[in-house]
Amino acid sequence: xxxxxxGGGSYNQSEEELMELRRGPWTVEEDxxxxxxxxxxxxxxxxxxxxxxxxxRTGKSCRLRWLNYLHPDVRRGNLTLxxxxxxxxxxxxxxxxxxxxxxxxxxxxxxxxxxxWRTRVQKxxxxxxxxxxxxxxxxxxxxxxxPRLVERIQAGAASTGPTxxxxxxxxxxxxxxxxxxxxxxxxxxxNLDMGSxxxxxxxxxxxxxxxxxxQINPSNYAPETSxxxxxxxxxxxxxxxxxxxxxxxxxxxxxxxxxxxxxxxxLSYQESFSQGLDFNNSNWMDGGDSWDLDDVWKxxxx
DNA sequence: AACGAGCTCAACCGCAATACG
DNA sequence: TCGTATTGCGGTTGAGCTCGT
Numbered sequence: 001x002x003x004x005x006x007g008g009g010s011y012n013q014s015e016e017e018l019m020e021l022r023r024g025p026w027t028v029e030e031d032x033x034x035x036x037x038x039x040x041x042x043x044x045x046x047x048x049x050x051x052x053x054x055x056x057r058t059g060k061s062c063r064l065r066w067l068n069y070l071h072p073d074v075r076r077g078n079l080t081l082x083x084x085x086x087x088x089x090x091x092x093x094x095x096x097x098x099x100x101x102x103x104x105x106x107x108x109x110x111x112x113x114x115x116x117w118r119t120r121v122q123k124x125x126x127x128x129x130x131x132x133x134x135x136x137x138x139x140x141x142x143x144x145x146x147p148r149l150v151e152r153i154q155a156g157a158a159s160t161g162p163t164x165x166x167x168x169x170x171x172x173x174x175x176x177x178x179x180x181x182x183x184x185x186x187x188x189x190x191n192l193d194m195g196s197x198x199x200x201x202x203x204x205x206x207x208x209x210x211x212x213x214x215q216i217n218p219s220n221y222a223p224e225t226s227x228x229x230x231x232x233x234x235x236x237x238x239x240x241x242x243x244x245x246x247x248x249x250x251x252x253x254x255x256x257x258x259x260x261x262x263x264x265x266x267l268s269y270q271e272s273f274s275q276g277l278d279f280n281n282s283n284w285m286d287g288g289d290s291w292d293l294d295d296v297w298k299x300x301x302x
Numbered sequence: 303a304a305c306g307a308g309c310t311c312a313a314c315c316g317c318a319a320t321a322c323g
Numbered sequence: 324t325c326g327t328a329t330t331g332c333g334g335t336t337g338a339g340c341t342c343g344t
Contacts, residue, residue, distance in 0.1 A: 025338085063331085065312090
C-alpha cells in the first residue's frame with residue numbers, strides 16, 4: 001500500500017515535489033538507502049538528508065524511521081519486567097513525558113513506551129472503569145501492579161542467581177566508514193529482533209546499577225511511603241521473562257505451568273499493606289481459580 | 303474455513319520550541 | 324529583532340495481525 005500526497009491543477013516546483021512524497025510503511029530499499037546515507041554522512045538536517053539521499057520522504061519521516069526503528073541501538077521485543085516497573089514509576093513522576101521516560105530505558109523509544117502505556121495500562125484503567133489519571137488508578141498501579149512486578153523480578157533473580165554484569169545492549173555493527181549491506185544489516189537486525197528473551201539484556205547486578213535512575217524496592221510501593229515515591233539513582237536489573245501487567249491480575253488456572261506464577265501468599269508487600277487491607281484473612285487473590293481487575297478494585301474500595 | 307472483534311505498533315499529524323539567516 | 328526552517332514531542336490513526344466463535 002502506498003500513499004501519495006494528492007494534488008490537482010497546475011503546480012509549482014515545490015508542489016510537484018510534494019506530490020511525489022511517499023507516505024506509509026517504509027520499504028526495505030528505503031531503509032537501506034537511509035541507513036547507508038547516515039552511515040556515510042551522519043544524522044541531522046533531516047530535510048536535506050531526505051533530499052540528498054534520494055528519498056521521497058519528508059525529513060520528519062526519515063528522522064522518525066531512523067530513531068524509532070533503524071537506529072542500531074533500538075531494542076525490539078517485549079518490555080522486561082524491569083522496564084515495565086520503570087515506566088510505571090517514571091510515569092507516576094512525570095506523566096506523559098514519553099521522551100523523558102525513554103531516556104531512562106536504553107534502547108527503548110518514546111513511541112514504544114507511549115504505545116505500551118496506551119495499549120496495556122490504559123486498557124486496564126478502562127476495565128476498572130476509572131480514569132487513568134485518577135488517584136484510585138494510580139494507587140492501583142503503585143500498590144498492586146508495581147509490587148507484583150517487583151516481587152517477580154526479585155523472585156526471578158533469586159531463582160537464577162546473581163550475575164555480575166552491567167547493562168548493555170546488543171547493537172548492530174554499523175560500519176560508519178563504509179557501506180552497510182543488506183546481508184550484514186539483516187543479520188544484525190535479526191539479532192536485535194530476537195527480542196528481550198534472546199539478546200543481551202540487563203543482568204542481575206548486585207550493585208544495582210542501571211543507566212536509568214530508579215531503584216526498585218518493594219517498600220517504595222507500600223502505603224507507608226505514600227504516593228510520593230521514594231527513589232534513588234540506581235536500578236537493579238536482570239533478565240526477566242516476557243510478561244504483561246495482565247499477569248498481575250489474571251491468576252492463571254494453569255499456574256503450575258507458568259514460570260511467572262507466584263503464590264499470592266508470598267507477596268511480602270501484602271504484610272505492610274495489610275494495615276488497611278487484610279490480605280491474610282480475606283479471599284484476596286485467593287481461591288486458586290481466578291481473580292480479575294474488578295475483584296481487585298472492589299477489594300481496594302473496601 | 304470464514305468472519306468479526308480486539309490488539310499492536312509503525313507512521314502520521316499538529317503544535318511548540320529551537321536554530322538560523 | 325523578525326521571519327522562516329528545522330527539530331522534537333505528544334496525540335492519534337489505521338493496517339495488519341491474533342484470537343475467539
